[in-house]
Amino acid sequence: MTAEIGLAALWLAAGLAVLQLLAGSLALTRRGEALGGAVRPAAVVQGVLSLVAFLCLIYVFAVTDLSVKLVALNSHSMKPLVFKIAGTWGNHEGSMLLWVTVMGMAGGFVALIERRLPERTILATLAGQAFVSLGFYAFLLIASNPFERLSPAPREGNGLNPLLQDLGLAFHPPTLYLGYVGLSVAFSFAIGALVTREVGPAFARAMRPWVLAAWIFLTVGITAGSYWAYYELGWGGWWFWDPVENASLMPWLAATALLHSVSVLASRDALRAWTVMLGVVAFSMSMIGTFLVRSGILTSVHAFAVDPERGSFILALLAINIGGALILFALRAATVTEGERFALISREGALVFNNVMLSAILGIVLFGTLYPLLAEAMGAKVSVGPPYFNPMSALFAFPMLLVLAVGPMLRWRRDKFVRVGKALVLPGMLVVAAGLGLLIWGGVALLPFLGLVFAVGLALASLLPLKGRSLRRTPLAVWGMVTAHFGIAVALFGMSCESAFTVERLVAAKVGDVTEVGPWAIKLDAIEPVAGPNWTALEARLLVRYGADGKVVRLTPQSRSFWAPPQQTSESALLTRWNGQLYAVLGGEAAGETGEGRWQVRLWWKPFVPMIWLGGLLVAFGGVLALMGRVASDLRRTIARGRVADRQESRALLKERA
Amino acid sequence: MVIKAKHQRLVLLIGALVVLLGAGLLAAWALRNQASYFYVPSEMTTNPPERGRAVRLGGMVEKGSLKTLPDGVTIAFVVEDGKARVPVTFRGIVPSLFVEGSGVVAEGRLGEGGLFMADNLLAKHDENYVPREMQDMTDAQAKNVVAETE
Numbered sequence: 001m002t003a004e005i006g007l008a009a010l011w012l013a014a015g016l017a018v019l020q021l022l023a024g025s026l027a028l029t030r031r032g033e034a035l036g037g038a039v040r041p042a043a044v045v046q047g048v049l050s051l052v053a054f055l056c057l058i059y060v061f062a063v064t065d066l067s068v069k070l071v072a073l074n075s076h077s078m079k080p081l082v083f084k085i086a087g088t089w090g091n092h093e094g095s096m097l098l099w100v101t102v103m104g105m106a107g108g109f110v111a112l113i114e115r116r117l118p119e120r121t122i123l124a125t126l127a128g129q130a131f132v133s134l135g136f137y138a139f140l141l142i143a144s145n146p147f148e149r150l151s152p153a154p155r156e157g158n159g160l161n162p163l164l165q166d167l168g169l170a171f172h173p174p175t176l177y178l179g180y181v182g183l184s185v186a187f188s189f190a191i192g193a194l195v196t197r198e199v200g201p202a203f204a205r206a207m208r209p210w211v212l213a214a215w216i217f218l219t220v221g222i223t224a225g226s227y228w229a230y231y232e233l234g235w236g237g238w239w240f241w242d243p244v245e246n247a248s249l250m251p252w253l254a255a256t257a258l259l260h261s262v263s264v265l266a267s268r269d270a271l272r273a274w275t276v277m278l279g280v281v282a283f284s285m286s287m288i289g290t291f292l293v294r295s296g297i298l299t300s301v302h303a304f305a306v307d308p309e310r311g312s313f314i315l316a317l318l319a320i321n322i323g324g325a326l327i328l329f330a331l332r333a334a335t336v337t338e339g340e341r342f343a344l345i346s347r348e349g350a351l352v353f354n355n356v357m358l359s360a361i362l363g364i365v366l367f368g369t370l371y372p373l374l375a376e377a378m379g380a381k382v383s384v385g386p387p388y389f390n391p392m393s394a395l396f397a398f399p400m401l402l403v404l405a406v407g408p409m410l411r412w413r414r415d416k417f418v419r420v421g422k423a424l425v426l427p428g429m430l431v432v433a434a435g436l437g438l439l440i441w442g443g444v445a446l447l448p449f450l451g452l453v454f455a456v457g458l459a460l461a462s463l464l465p466l467k468g469r470s471l472r473r474t475p476l477a478v479w480g481m482v483t484a485h486f487g488i489a490v491a492l493f494g495m496s497c498e499s500a501f502t503v504e505r506l507v508a509a510k511v512g513d514v515t516e517v518g519p520w521a522i523k524l525d526a527i528e529p530v531a532g533p534n535w536t537a538l539e540a541r542l543l544v545r546y547g548a549d550g551k552v553v554r555l556t557p558q559s560r561s562f563w564a565p566p567q568q569t570s571e572s573a574l575l576t577r578w579n580g581q582l583y584a585v586l587g588g589e590a591a592g593e594t595g596e597g598r599w600q601v602r603l604w605w606k607p608f609v610p611m612i613w614l615g616g617l618l619v620a621f622g623g624v625l626a627l628m629g630r631v632a633s634d635l636r637r638t639i640a641r642g643r644v645a646d647r648q649e650s651r652a653l654l655k656e657r658a
Numbered sequence: 659m660v661i662k663a664k665h666q667r668l669v670l671l672i673g674a675l676v677v678l679l680g681a682g683l684l685a686a687w688a689l690r691n692q693a694s695y696f697y698v699p700s701e702m703t704t705n706p707p708e709r710g711r712a713v714r715l716g717g718m719v720e721k722g723s724l725k726t727l728p729d730g731v732t733i734a735f736v737v738e739d740g741k742a743r744v745p746v747t748f749r750g751i752v753p754s755l756f757v758e759g760s761g762v763v764a765e766g767r768l769g770e771g772g773l774f775m776a777d778n779l780l781a782k783h784d785e786n787y788v789p790r791e792m793q794d795m796t797d798a799q800a801k802n803v804v805a806e807t808e
Contacts, residue, residue: 506750
């Protein structure tokens with residue numbers, strides 16, 4: 001019954017999206033103005049209904065209703081409850097339902113609270129949001145109905161890929177989706193502003209919190225995903241340039257650029273057309289990412305089943321949405337008049353540079369991700385990996401970081417380098433000192449060398465905008481910027497340390513053997529069988545000690561065998577210290593004549609590696625601070641405006657009485 | 659210097675386009691050099707890649723060829739496609755579904771004397787995830803993979 005309620009809610013939501021689209025578009029014409037009143041309520045109810053549908057799906061997963069095909073294919077009654085629930089979005093249909101739910105709720109939220117823009121712009125925005133949603137509703141209802149029944153119901157489900165049975169999975173995809181779909185609001189705002197010719201600071205201020213929020217979720221999602229891949233795959237790496245990782249990185253790059261250009265538009269009324277363009281590009285990247293992941297068109301550890309029909313459906317949606325938006329942009333770009341001017345050396349100039357560099361990196365990642373497809377069309381099978389992505393993105397990232405150190409101190413409109421030059425002497429000296437130190441240390445490759453040097457300089461330079469300010473009176477938004485930029489430096493430091501100083505050992509050890517890796521001494525104490533709710537495992541008991549007189553700590557990496565579906569995974573064991581992480585993986589028993597009684601153990605000592613994710617979280621936290629600051633000042637402005645209006649009203653009343 | 663109103667947008671546009679175009683050309687050039695190509699054993703023996711170039715080798719692990727070297731962590735085996743054989747060494751923890759007679763894709767480079775040195779092995783994980791190259795093997799090879807791994 002629950003499944004039918006969910007399906008009905010989904011159809012109703014789709015119907016409301018049609019209403020929202022038609023009423024919103026007609027309300028823009030002179031004759032249909034009366035219809036405008038229906039648009040906001042339609043958007044709100046549509047959001048609620050999509051949430052109902054999603055809750056229904058969660059429920060059938062939670063109780064393992066095997067008569068629902070999706071549950072039978074992807075779940076199992078023996079699974080812990082939290083993974084049953086997380087399994088709701090661990091598959092194609094469920095994740096698409098999550099997508100439309102988030103999108104519907106975002107639309108409802110805009111309808112509910114956004115009052116600053118002209119009503120016509122809001123109507124156009126909501127119509128745009130409905131148009132995009134409709135495509136995905138159609139996709140769900142026609143090509144991938146999550147509530148389809150199976151008759152007869154099977155006795156037991158197929159289970160969930162063990163790699164995905166992890167707490168990280170419970171939060172990672174929803175976070176990313178909130179980010180992806182949050183960008184749809186920016187997209188709809190861009191469409192709404194283009195249609196009603198309202199591209200200006202008011203539009204930028206309305207759009208900014210949405211871009212910020214989406215960007216925060218993307219940042220957290222990417223950071224969490226990277227950490228998940230790091231400890232769950234057991235390969236010791238934290239970024240693989242896997243198509244799915246790239247699919248989340250590309251919208252992030254576009255959103256980062258958008259975030260910066262939108263603040264130029266909000267405070268200086270410049271970069272109008274460019275900001276609108278980025279709004280379109282950012283959500284297009286989200287859709288391209290979804291297409292790459294959901295169509296299974298590229299090889300990936302994340303790829304679920306390959307399904308050409310679904311791939312072509314999403315491709316068609318992609319073409320309609322992106323193509324339509326670009327045509328609209330081409331038609332209307334000429335009517336977007338040029339904004340305020342600025343000199344090359346100015347805050348705007350630095351932000352333009354940052355935008356162009358981010359776009360270049362975006363292009364490089366996109367090109368590298370799609371290249372295997374292009375090559376295959378021409379008959380060659382290739383894969384593209386770190387040897388391409390690392391140097392090529394670094395080529396544009398480092399100039400950007402250089403400008404990042406200077407930009408926040410420049411004044412709007414026009415400035416001189418001489419003025420900010422003095423402040424940069426100290427970071428510059430630090431950079432030179434770090435460079436010399438590393439050269440004397442020796443043996444560090446070019447990219448990590450640059451990374452370390454830049455990280456040190458940037459860490460200091462990112463704090464400089466606080467100089468000369470009263471810390472108490474500094475607006476939250478400035479604190480946010482400083483925190484986020486400092487976070488970039490921290491993450492860069494972690495990445496560079498990881499690639500410069502990681503020590504790795506791979507050994508076949510007997511019980512009792514002691515291995516050394518970096519400053520650690522590791523003793524294989526025992527190998528024992530253990531069992532969990534739906535798996536059995538071999539567990540290694542490692543006694544590890546840092547330095548000669550450190551405390552002995554126990555680490556227990558496992559090699560797990562799941563039985564539904566049958567698959568083996570390795571559970572790595574991590575030990576975090578302030579200055580790095582020890583990473584241990586247990587392989588199998590070494591085979592062959594000489595192998596008996598020896599176990600393969602792989603160990604890494606990764607100095608400062610947690611800084612990568614700490615930096616990522618700092619960046620996201622900076623975003624949160626900025627968002628809080630923006631929302632608070634918007635509220636204050638609204639309240640102040642209300643007070644002024646009240647005062648005028650009472651004054652008018654007094655006059656009347658007098 | 660504040661650029662004249664008429665020109666500012668044009669200058670910015672041209673600047674951005676030049677950078678993006680440059681990035682595109684660089685990317686195309688780098689991809690030609692850095693993309694790693696896929697080989698099956700018969701291609702690798704008749705028309706081998708340059709030594710040291712990153713490539714992928716895909717085929718079946720020949721039965722009876724898998725050996726563990728005395729250090730306990732290096733394995734040696736032969737990848738074949740029915741027409742040719744390529745010896746491979748790999749140092750590391752092998753994927754759990756890597757067994758003799760099943761399909762494998764090895765990432766690595768060709769070394770001395772036609773020996774392929776793998777940095778990474780991809781085996782069939784489960785029914786939903788097959789390395790893409792294995793989907794496109796010839797029919798006979800595909801039948802083998804199916805027969806051996808299911």
